Amino acid sequence: MRIRPGLWCSAAFVAVLVAMAAFPALFTAADPDAADLQATFAPPGGAHWLGTDENGRDLYARIVHGARPSLLIGIGAVALALLGGVAVGVASARLGRLADQVISRSLEIVLSVPWLLLVFLVVAALGPGSGPAVIGLAITSLPGFARVARAETIRLRAAPFVEAARGFGWSGAQVVLRHVLPNTLGPVLALATVSLGAMIVASSSLSFVGLGPQPPTAEWGAMLASSRQTLSVAWWPAVFPGVAITLAVLAVTALGRELHGRVEGRSA
Amino acid sequence: MAGILKTVPAGAEAPAGTGRIARLAAVRLAGSLAVLWGAVTVTFLVVRAAPGGTADVLLARSTVSPEIRAQLIAEYRLDDPLPTQYLTYLGRLARGDLGDSYALRRPVADVIGAQLPDTLVLIAATLALTVAGAILLAVAGARRRPWMRAVFGSAESLMAALPPFWLGLILLSVFSFTLHWFPAIGDSSPRGLFLPALALAAGPVAVVAQVLREGMLRALEEPFVLTARTRGISEAAVRFRHVLRHGLTPAVPLLGWITGSLIGGAVIVEIVFSRQGVGRLVLSAVQNKDLPLVTAVVLLAAVVFVVVNILVDVLNWLIDPRTREAT
Numbered sequence: 001m002r003i004r005p006g007l008w009c010s011a012a013f014v015a016v017l018v019a020m021a022a023f024p025a026l027f028t029a030a031d032p033d034a035a036d037l038q039a040t041f042a043p044p045g046g047a048h049w050l051g052t053d054e055n056g057r058d059l060y061a062r063i064v065h066g067a068r069p070s071l072l073i074g075i076g077a078v079a080l081a082l083l084g085g086v087a088v089g090v091a092s093a094r095l096g097r098l099a100d101q102v103i104s105r106s107l108e109i110v111l112s113v114p115w116l117l118l119v120f121l122v123v124a125a126l127g128p129g130s131g132p133a134v135i136g137l138a139i140t141s142l143p144g145f146a147r148v149a150r151a152e153t154i155r156l157r158a159a160p161f162v163e164a165a166r167g168f169g170w171s172g173a174q175v176v177l178r179h180v181l182p183n184t185l186g187p188v189l190a191l192a193t194v195s196l197g198a199m200i201v202a203s204s205s206l207s208f209v210g211l212g213p214q215p216p217t218a219e220w221g222a223m224l225a226s227s228r229q230t231l232s233v234a235w236w237p238a239v240f241p242g243v244a245i246t247l248a249v250l251a252v253t254a255l256g257r258e259l260h261g262r263v264e265g266r267s268a
Numbered sequence: 269m270a271g272i273l274k275t276v277p278a279g280a281e282a283p284a285g286t287g288r289i290a291r292l293a294a295v296r297l298a299g300s301l302a303v304l305w306g307a308v309t310v311t312f313l314v315v316r317a318a319p320g321g322t323a324d325v326l327l328a329r330s331t332v333s334p335e336i337r338a339q340l341i342a343e344y345r346l347d348d349p350l351p352t353q354y355l356t357y358l359g360r361l362a363r364g365d366l367g368d369s370y371a372l373r374r375p376v377a378d379v380i381g382a383q384l385p386d387t388l389v390l391i392a393a394t395l396a397l398t399v400a401g402a403i404l405l406a407v408a409g410a411r412r413r414p415w416m417r418a419v420f421g422s423a424e425s426l427m428a429a430l431p432p433f434w435l436g437l438i439l440l441s442v443f444s445f446t447l448h449w450f451p452a453i454g455d456s457s458p459r460g461l462f463l464p465a466l467a468l469a470a471g472p473v474a475v476v477a478q479v480l481r482e483g484m485l486r487a488l489e490e491p492f493v494l495t496a497r498t499r500g501i502s503e504a505a506v507r508f509r510h511v512l513r514h515g516l517t518p519a520v521p522l523l524g525w526i527t528g529s530l531i532g533g534a535v536i537v538e539i540v541f542s543r544q545g546v547g548r549l550v551l552s553a554v555q556n557k558d559l560p561l562v563t564a565v566v567l568l569a570a571v572v573f574v575v576v577n578i579l580v581d582v583l584n585w586l587i588d589p590r591t592r593e594a595t
Contacts, residue, residue, distance in 0.1 A: 109303055109306040113573070114528060114531050116533070116536070118566070121314055121566050124562045127557070128554075128555075197429070209539055221433075224437060228437060228540065231437065231445055242434035242438070246434070249431075250425065
């Protein structure tokens with residue numbers, strides 16, 4: 001088993017992000033919402049490592065405190081999509097041909113609409129906020145999980161240990177709970193990690209257009225949105241939150257690909 | 269593209285070929301209509317299931333007397349049973365009537381039609397940039413030396429991870445505000461098109477180039493490459509005339525999927541660059557809870573997705589003779 005240095009950097013960065021989201025006070029003593037109108041648009045360096053924004057708020061503190069809202073929507077959406085997708089996928093594989101057909105066609109409908117418009121539809125129906133954003137993003141990534149869970153369930157149907165369990169007189173539900181679900185876990189978790197990268201970009205895009213957490217909250221996408229108004233004055237508020245998003249996506253995606261590679265290697 | 273397609277060894281069997289293309293398209297069309305009908309049904313249910321009901325949404329900004337409310341309900345036929353409403357909705361859609369925007373009080377079709385050309389131009393420019401960029405990157409990067417592959421691979425991973433809206437901000441900051449090479453924002457001229465298309469194309473270029481190059485590297489191992497080289501043709505000719513076509517087979521469906529998703533991406537980029545277009549229209553519709561307008565854009569995107577997918581099948585049929593056996 002070869003361990004690449006890039007992978008260790010990714011794992012370390014993800015660990016730092018999780019720590020930032022859980023305990024932001026460990027990383028900065030500054031208040032992310034403290035305005036200082038004497039120090040608006042202070043360039044990076046000195047008292048403010050990454051400079052200040054249009055209200056004189058410290059950008060480093062805002063990025064640290066922004067980790068939690070920025071990551072939570074993505075994690076919530078992936079968790080919801082995983083639960084729903086696995087349920088739908090297993091049902092599709094076990095409830096007979098008609099159910100399979102209906103479910104597969106329905107998933108195709110979801111896939112035929114660009115994710116952003118689908119989320120817009122949910123937000124337009126339920127109103128803006130983090131909850132509808134999570135639901136909308138979960139719906140857009142549910143088909144992927146359903147497909148993986150369905151394929152794994154069908155593959156396991158012919159596995160010797162599943163036949164043996166049935167030979168012992170286990171019910172269908174028991175077989176699903178004890179054998180099918182634990183075995184789908186690997187591929188599904190690998191997909192979840194890869195999807196998390198996409199969900200971080202997606203949720204920051206939503207905040208950028210004003211449909212995520214509302215302004216005073218430090219959130220990476222929302223910070224970039226307000227920096228757009230002052231782009232001709234200062235570049236730093238438009239750069240550092242984006243660096244945070246990009247690094248988070250790169251690190252999470254690298255971990256997901258590694259996980260995916262190992263799961264593939266195991267089942268092949 | 270035409271140069272690549274011209275080498276298809278069809279010739280004499282062309283008439284039978286066009287007949288089979290028509291059949292392929294017809295089969296795919298039937299399946300696609302089912303998907304569209306499903307999308308229509310789902311949007312109908314979402315609109316009806318929205319909290320507060322349609323009458324409340326219509327009256328969102330005003331408190332009115334019960335008489336006016338009743339008049340509104342009668343006008344929009346909101347007291348009909350749900351199945352009747354559904355059939356009426358289907359009938360209106362079939363006649364091309366998408367309803368009126370709640371907020372703008374104008375037919376949705378007119379409102380979208382006015383904004384559509386700007387968005388289509390942006391999507392077309394992005395696609396052109398994606399195809400050109402991905403082919404160049406893949407042809408240049410299809411080398412067997414591991415370190416070169418690692419360089420191209422890392423660059424592409426980075427491009428794919430960049431959020432398009434942030435890339436747009438950076439491009440604006442560097443090329444418009446610092447270097448003044450391009451107009452800043454809200455410009456609809458061809459010069460103003462380049463930066464938005466670049467921001468939107470970066471991710472797709474990386475993904476398509478990866479797939480294209482994998483296919484090309486596989487094809488470079490094939491015996492026909494050796495045959496071509498022994499004929500003494502140049503390395504560039506080997507890559508562009510022989511190997512590229514093999515790489516295109518998996519890349520074309522991907523490009524189809526990307527075209528569909530660009531409608532979503534265009535929304536964000538139009539907002540970054542303050543461009544006119546469907547994106548800004550649909551965002552303000554979401555903020556106003558203007559469901560007829562939002563559902564119309566969703567349905568439009570689904571139609572584009574379906575049409576593009578049929579085109580992809582036909583295109584693959586033309587590029588790869590092996591797929592014709594199946595139809």
